[in-house]
Amino acid sequence: MIKSAPAPGATVGEVDVPKAGPGDVLVKVRATSICGTDLHIYNWDAWAQSVIKTPLVFGHEFHGEVVEVGSDVKALKAGDLVSVESHVPCGRCYQCTHDMMHICDELKIIGVHRAGCFAQYVAVPAICAWKNSPGTPPEVASLMEPMGNSVHVVSEANVAGKTVAVFGCGPAGLFATGVARAKGAAAIHAIDINRNRLELAKAMGADELLNGADPDLVSKLTKLSGGYGLDVALEMSGSQKAIVNALRSLKKGGTMVAFGLPSRPGELDLANDVIMTGRRILGIVGRRMFADWVEMQKLLDGGKFDPRPAITHTFKLAEFDRAVATIGQENVKCGKVVLLP
Ligand SMILES: [Zn+2]
Numbered sequence: 270m271i272k273s274a275p276a277p278g279a280t281v282g283e284v285d286v287p288k289a290g291p292g293d294v295l296v297k298v299r300a301t302s303i304c305g306t307d308l309h310i311y312n313w314d315a316w317a318q319s320v321i322k323t324p325l326v327f328g329h330e331f332h333g334e335v336v337e338v339g340s341d342v343k344a345l346k347a348g349d350l351v352s353v354e355s356h357v358p359c360g361r362c363y364q365c366t367h368d369m370m371h372i373c374d375e376l377k378i379i380g381v382h383r384a385g386c387f388a389q390y391v392a393v394p395a396i397c398a399w400k401n402s403p404g405t406p407p408e409v410a411s412l413m414e415p416m417g418n419s420v421h422v423v424s425e426a427n428v429a430g431k432t433v434a435v436f437g438c439g440p441a442g443l444f445a446t447g448v449a450r451a452k453g454a455a456a457i458h459a460i461d462i463n464r465n466r467l468e469l470a471k472a473m474g475a476d477e478l479l480n481g482a483d484p485d486l487v488s489k490l491t492k493l494s495g496g497y498g499l500d501v502a503l504e505m506s507g508s509q510k511a512i513v514n515a516l517r518s519l520k521k522g523g524t525m526v527a528f529g530l531p532s533r534p535g536e537l538d539l540a541n542d543v544i545m546t547g548r549r550i551l552g553i554v555g556r557r558m559f560a561d562w563v564e565m566q567k568l569l570d571g572g573k574f575d576p577r578p579a580i581t582h583t584f585k586l587a588e589f590d591r592a593v594a595t596i597g598q599e600n601v602k603c604g605k606v607v608l609l610p
C-alpha cells in the first residue's frame with residue numbers, strides 16, 4: 270500500500286523486498302493495524318504534507334516473522350515472531366542516553382520517515398523488534414505498539430484505587446480503559462460523543478458511559494466521584510472542549526494525562542483550572558522503550574488485559590480504501606481495524 274503521490278488516497282503497487290542492513294531484521298508481516306497517523310497520511314492533511322515524502326510505503330503498527338537477520342544481529346533469528354516499536358531512536362542524543370529513547374531528538378518513525386509495514390516485508394532495526402510470547406494471536410500482536418501508548422498513559426497516572434475518567438473512546442481510549450481496569454482503578458467512566466464507541470468502552474471495562482456533549486458533564490463526573498472530582502483524567506481525544514472538561518472534572522490536586530493531539534493550539538485557564546487548584550498535567554507520547562513493552566506483555570500474559578473487544582474489523586491489506594471508509598462511518602461500531610497482507 271503506497272502513498273504514491275502528494276494527494277489524498279493510496280494505491281496498491283509493487284516495490285522491491287527491502288534489504289536488511291547489518292543491524293536490521295527483515296520481517297514478513299503477518300498482521301498490521303490502522304492508526305490515526307495513517308489516516309492523516311491517507312487524507313493528506315497539513316501535517317502529512319509537512320512530513321511525508323512520496324512515494325512511501327506507510328503503516329507502522331505490525332507483527333510478523335523474522336525471515337532474515339543482519340550480520341550484527343545477535344538477539345534474534347529467522348523464525349522469531351515479533352511486534353515492532355515504530356520509533357527508531359538514534360542511540361546517541363541526550364534523551365537516548367538518559368533512558369528516554371521514545372522522545373529521541375533524532376527520532377525516525379517507521380511508515381512516516383522510512384518504509385512502513387503496509388507491505389509483505391519490512392526491514393527494521395533489530396532494537397525495535399520485540400519477541401512475542403508464544404501463542405499470541407497475530408491480531409493482538411499487531412497492536413502492541415498502540416496498546417503500549419495506553420500502558421504508558423495509565424502507568425504515569427498511577428490509577429490503582431482511583432476514580433478515573435477516559436475522555437475519547439477511539440482505540441487509544443479503549444485500550445486505556447482496559448489497562449486502567451487491569452491496573453486496579455476503582456471506577457472508570459468513559460466519555461465520548463459517539464454512542465457506538467461508548468459501547469465498546471463498556472466492553473473494555475468502563476463503568477459509567479457519559480455523553481461528551483452533555484452541558485452537565487462536569488457536574489455529573491464530580492457527583493460520580495464523591496463530590497470532590499476525579500482523581501485522574503485520561504485525555505485521549507485532543508478535543509479542546511474535552512481538555513477543558515477533563516481538567517474541570519478533576520478534584521483539587523488531581524492529575525490529567527494529555528495524550529490526544531489537538532489539531533491547533535488551544536486556550537486554558539491555567540490560573541483557575543491548574544495552578545490555584547493544584548492540578549497536574551502530564552504530556553505523554555509513545556511508549557517507554559522498553560519498560561512499557563515489558564509491562565504490557567505481563568498484562569497480556571497474565572490474562573489481565575484483553576484488547577480483543579476493541580478489535581471490530583479485519584480486512585485484507587489491499588482493501589485499504591474500504592477499511593478507511595468503515596472507520597469514517599459514524600453509525601458503525603468501529604474500534605481498531607486490523608489488516609492482513
Ligand atoms: Zn500509530
Ligand SMILES: [Zn+2]
Nearest residue numbers: 359362365373
Ligand atoms: Zn536519540
